[in-house]
Amino acid sequence: MGNKRIRKNPVRPMRISDIAELAGVSNATVSRVINGFSSVNEDIAQRVRDIIKEVGYVPSQTARSLSLGASQTIGVVVPDLSNPMYHAVLRGVHRAAAADGYRVLVADTLEETQGEAAVALDIRHRTDALVLIAPRMTRPELLALLMRVHPAAVINRTTGENAVVARVDYEAGIQTLADHLRGLGHTRIAFLSGPEHSRSNHDRQRGLETYRAAHPEVEIVDIPTGSGFDDGHRSWEAVREFGATAVMAFNDLVALGLIGRLTEEGVRVPDDISVAGFDNIPFARYSSPALTTMAVDLGEVGASAWRDLKQEIEGIARREATVFTPELEARASTGAKPLRDEI
Amino acid sequence: MGNKRIRKNPVRPMRISDIAELAGVSNATVSRVINGFSSVNEDIAQRVRDIIKEVGYVPSQTARSLSLGASQTIGVVVPDLSNPMYHAVLRGVHRAAAADGYRVLVADTLEETQGEAAVALDIRHRTDALVLIAPRMTRPELLALLMRVHPAAVINRTTGENAVVARVDYEAGIQTLADHLRGLGHTRIAFLSGPEHSRSNHDRQRGLETYRAAHPEVEIVDIPTGSGFDDGHRSWEAVREFGATAVMAFNDLVALGLIGRLTEEGVRVPDDISVAGFDNIPFARYSSPALTTMAVDLGEVGASAWRDLKQEIEGIARREATVFTPELEARASTGAKPLRDEI
DNA sequence: CTGAAAGCGCTAACAC
DNA sequence: GTGTTAGCGCTTTCAG
Numbered sequence: 067m068g069n070k071r072i073r074k075n076p077v078r079p080m081r082i083s084d085i086a087e088l089a090g091v092s093n094a095t096v097s098r099v100i101n102g103f104s105s106v107n108e109d110i111a112q113r114v115r116d117i118i119k120e121v122g123y124v125p126s127q128t129a130r131s132l133s134l135g136a137s138q139t140i141g142v143v144v145p146d147l148s149n150p151m152y153h154a155v156l157r158g159v160h161r162a163a164a165a166d167g168y169r170v171l172v173a174d175t176l177e178e179t180q181g182e183a184a185v186a187l188d189i190r191h192r193t194d195a196l197v198l199i200a201p202r203m204t205r206p207e208l209l210a211l212l213m214r215v216h217p218a219a220v221i222n223r224t225t226g227e228n229a230v231v232a233r234v235d236y237e238a239g240i241q242t243l244a245d246h247l248r249g250l251g252h253t254r255i256a257f258l259s260g261p262e263h264s265r266s267n268h269d270r271q272r273g274l275e276t277y278r279a280a281h282p283e284v285e286i287v288d289i290p291t292g293s294g295f296d297d298g299h300r301s302w303e304a305v306r307e308f309g310a311t312a313v314m315a316f317n318d319l320v321a322l323g324l325i326g327r328l329t330e331e332g333v334r335v336p337d338d339i340s341v342a343g344f345d346n347i348p349f350a351r352y353s354s355p356a357l358t359t360m361a362v363d364l365g366e367v368g369a370s371a372w373r374d375l376k377q378e379i380e381g382i383a384r385r386e387a388t389v390f391t392p393e394l395e396a397r398a399s400t401g402a403k404p405l406r407d408e409i
Numbered sequence: 410m411g412n413k414r415i416r417k418n419p420v421r422p423m424r425i426s427d428i429a430e431l432a433g434v435s436n437a438t439v440s441r442v443i444n445g446f447s448s449v450n451e452d453i454a455q456r457v458r459d460i461i462k463e464v465g466y467v468p469s470q471t472a473r474s475l476s477l478g479a480s481q482t483i484g485v486v487v488p489d490l491s492n493p494m495y496h497a498v499l500r501g502v503h504r505a506a507a508a509d510g511y512r513v514l515v516a517d518t519l520e521e522t523q524g525e526a527a528v529a530l531d532i533r534h535r536t537d538a539l540v541l542i543a544p545r546m547t548r549p550e551l552l553a554l555l556m557r558v559h560p561a562a563v564i565n566r567t568t569g570e571n572a573v574v575a576r577v578d579y580e581a582g583i584q585t586l587a588d589h590l591r592g593l594g595h596t597r598i599a600f601l602s603g604p605e606h607s608r609s610n611h612d613r614q615r616g617l618e619t620y621r622a623a624h625p626e627v628e629i630v631d632i633p634t635g636s637g638f639d640d641g642h643r644s645w646e647a648v649r650e651f652g653a654t655a656v657m658a659f660n661d662l663v664a665l666g667l668i669g670r671l672t673e674e675g676v677r678v679p680d681d682i683s684v685a686g687f688d689n690i691p692f693a694r695y696s697s698p699a700l701t702t703m704a705v706d707l708g709e710v711g712a713s714a715w716r717d718l719k720q721e722i723e724g725i726a727r728r729e730a731t732v733f734t735p736e737l738e739a740r741a742s743t744g745a746k747p748l749r750d751e752i
Numbered sequence: 753c754t755g756a757a758a759g760c761g762c763t764a765a766c767a768c
Numbered sequence: 769g770t771g772t773t774a775g776c777g778c779t780t781t782c783a784g
Contacts (some may be wrong), residue, residue, distance in 0.1 A: 092771045127535040128474045129761030132776045147500045157490045171514050191469040296694050352638050435755045472777030668761045
C-alpha cells in the first residue's frame with residue numbers, strides 16, 4: 067500500500083470532490099445534483115449522475131450528518147433483545163421509521179439498569195431521536211434523562227411532559243381476563259405473577275386489586291412464579307394447593323409451561339382447570355388446547371411511538387400518551403368451572 | 410435563534426470548545442482528557458473531567474467519526490426482522506459487538522431482493538463494517554457487493570475470498586436427522602420441504618439426495634409444504650397418502666403444526682407416526698410430545714461472525730468459513746417405527 | 753505538557 | 769445556474 071500508483075482496488079473511497087473533478091464542476095453542483103435541487107442544468111446534472119453511477123460513488127453519511135446536524139437515524143434502547151416482546155416492538159419501530167427514511171441504531175442494555183442512561187445518551191448523540199423500550203431505571207433517573215435526550219419516545223413507562231409515550235394498559239387487560247373467567251363461573255382464581263421487578267407485572271397486580279375490590283365474590287390469589295416456561299411448569303403444586311379452578315399466567319410462556327405439566331399429570335384443560343396466558347405469542351393459537359390469552363399488537367405500539375416521535379422531530383408537539391388496551395382472545399384453554407372440584 | 414443571548418434552556422448542545430473555554434484550556438487538551446491520553450497534567454485533567462460531568466457534556470459521535478474515519482458501529486442487514494431465526498443471529502452479533510465497544514445499526518430489507526444491495530451500501534457508508542444475514546440477492550450481485558463493502562461478514566451464504574463467512578451446515582444436519590429416523594427403523598419418510606426459494610431448504614434437499622444415494626433402502630419423499638404452522642397443519646393429507654411412518658419437517662413450526670393436526674385427528678405421536686422438526690426453537694422442548702429437532706446456536710453463529718469480522722477490521726485476515734453443524738436433539742416426538750401401518 | 757491550526761467530507765449561504 | 773467559502777465538532781500533527 068506504500069506506493070503511489072493508483073491501485074486497482076481503490077483504498078480511499080470516492081468523495082464528492084472526486085466526482086466534481088471528473089465532471090468538471092464544483093462540489094456544490096455535485097451536492098445539488100445528489101440532493102435533487104432542480105436548479106442544476108439538466109445536461110450537467112445528467113453527466114454528474116452518470117459519473118456517480120459509473121464510479122459507484124456513495125456520499126459519506128457521516129460527513130452529511132455533521133454538516134446537516136441530522137443523521138436520519140434514530141436510536142432504540144432495548145432492555146433485552148432476546149425477549150420476543152421487545153423484539154416485536156423494535157420491529158414495529160423499525161418498519162415505521164424505515165418507511166420514513168430513517169435508519170435504526172439498536173442498543174441492548176442487557177437488563178443492566180446502571181448503564182442504561184449512559185447507553186441512551188451515547189446513542190442519542192449519534193442519532194436524531196430516541197426510543198426507550200420499557201426502561202428499567204428509576205423514575206427520577208428517567209425524567210432527568212429525558213430532559214437531555216429530547217426528542218424521545220418512551221414505551222411502557224409514564225413520563226412527564228418531556229417525551230412521547232406509547233404504552234400497553236396491562237391493568238385493564240388483566241381485568242378483562244379476570245372478567246372472562248368470572249363469566250365462566252370461576253371464583254377461585256390463581257394469578258401466576260411474573261418477575262418481582264417487572265413493571266408490567268405490577269400493573270397486572272394493581273389491576274387485580276381493583277378487580278378484587280369490585281368483585282369481592284371472586285377470590286384471586288397471587289402465586290409468585292416467573293416469566294418462563296419452567297416457571298409455569300413448576301407452579302402446579304401451588305396452584306393445586308390453593309384449589310384454583312382457573313389460572314391466569316403472567317404470560318403465555320408460563321401458561322404453556324403449566325399446561326404442559328397438567329398434561330403430564332393427567333389434569334384436563336379446560337375440563338378440570340382453565341388456564342389463560344397473556345401476550346398472544348404466535349404459538350398460542352396452536353397449542354393444544356389453543357390458549358386463551360390477551361392480545362396486543364406490539365408492532366403497532368412501536369409504530370405508534372415512531373409516528374408521534376416523528377412529529378416531535380418535526381417540531382409538532384403531541385404529548386398525550388397513546389394507550390393500547392389488550393383484547394381478549396378467548397380460545398379453548400378456558401371453559402366453564404367444573405361442577406365439582408375433583409382434581 | 411436570532412438573538413445572541415445565552416438561552417436558559419440551551420438549544421445548542423455543548424461542544425468541546427465550550428468545555429475548553431470553561432476550563433481555560435484548549436480544545437486539544439480537552440480532547441486528550443476525554444480520550445485518556447496520559448500526557449495531560451493531572452490537575453488540569455481533573456478540572457476538565459469535573460466540568461464535563463457538571464455540565465453533562467457528551468462528545469458528538471458524528472464529528473468524532475468523521476475525524477477518525479471510523480464510527481465504532483457496524484451494520485447488520487437482515488432479510489426479515491420478524492423471523493426469529495434471524496433475530497437470534499442479530500442478537501448474537503449485537504452482544505458480541507457490544508462487548509467490543511461497537512454499536513449496531515440494523516436494516517430490515519423486508520425480503521425485498523431488489524433493494525438489498527442498495528441498503529447494504531447505504532448502511533455500510535455509515536459504519537465500519539457489515540454483516541449480511543442470509544442475503545437474498547444472486548451470487549453475482551453478492552460478489553459485486555462484497556467487493557465494495559469490505560470488510561463484511563456473510564451468514565449462511567458462501568462467497569469468494571472477499572468476506573468472512575459463518576454458516577450452518579443444513580446439508581449435514583438433515584442427514585443426521587434422517588439417520589436418526591433410519592436408526593429407529595423408518596424406511597418411508599416424508600420431508601416437508603420449505604419455501605421454494607429458501608437456500609436453507611435447498612441445502613436440506615441436497616443433503617437428502619446424498620442420503621438417498623447412500624441409503625437406497627430408505628424412501629424419502631419430498632412434500633412441498635412451507636415454513637409456517639398452518640403449512641404443517643395442512644400437510645397431513647399428503648403425508649398420509651404417502652404412507653410415511655416418519656416425517657421431517659422443514660422447521661419446528663411446521664412440525665408442531667403437523668403434530669397439532671395429528672392430535673386433532675387422533676393419530677398418536679410417536680406411536681403411530683414420528684415427527685421431527687429443525688431449528689430447536691425454545692418451545693420445542695415443551696411441546697407435547699417434546700419435539701425431536703436439530704439444534705444450532707444461532708447466537709453463536711452471529712457472535713462468530715462478529716469475531717472474524719473484527720479481525721478483518723483490524724486488518725488480520727482470516728478467511729476460512731466457520732461452519733456450524735446442527736446437532737440432534739432427540740426427544741419424545743420420534744420413536745420406533747410402528748410394527749404395522751394401521752393408520 | 754499544551755496550544756494553534758489543518759483537516760475529515762459534505763452542505764448552504766452568498767456571490768457572480 | 770454555478771462557484772466560493774465558511775462552517776458542522778472533533779482529532780491530531782507540529783510547534784513551542
